[in-house]
Amino acid sequence: MHIPMNKALVCQIDADVSAHLKQEMKRYGWSIDACDGMLEMLRLLETNDYDLVVLNATARNVEIHTRLGAIKALDKNPRIILNLAESENYMPSSLIIEFPVIKGTLTTAKLLDAVHEIPG
16 A cells, blocks of 8 residues: 655755755655755646645745745645744744744754644
């Protein structure tokens, strides 16, 4: 019997972290895709059904709102998690209220904890 994997898209992640995360998360039933730019993110979202999207965010990153808008415009409903650099001390409160935030390097443990915090 084949058990379907959960599928996640991680945007703007370091290549070394990405390879390790993909391997580790597979043990927990997750298939991870990674992308760098907006166009690649849109292409992957159009062709795949993701359960989860992790967006890299900074206090100065207005692109995060564009990415969130693009996901909604595609009529996709993945759960969203924001990944905020350890050095960032500020994030627009509207985003923190709406989405779980992982601070610092994205690890398997942090991602699994954040997934369990999301309703649904």
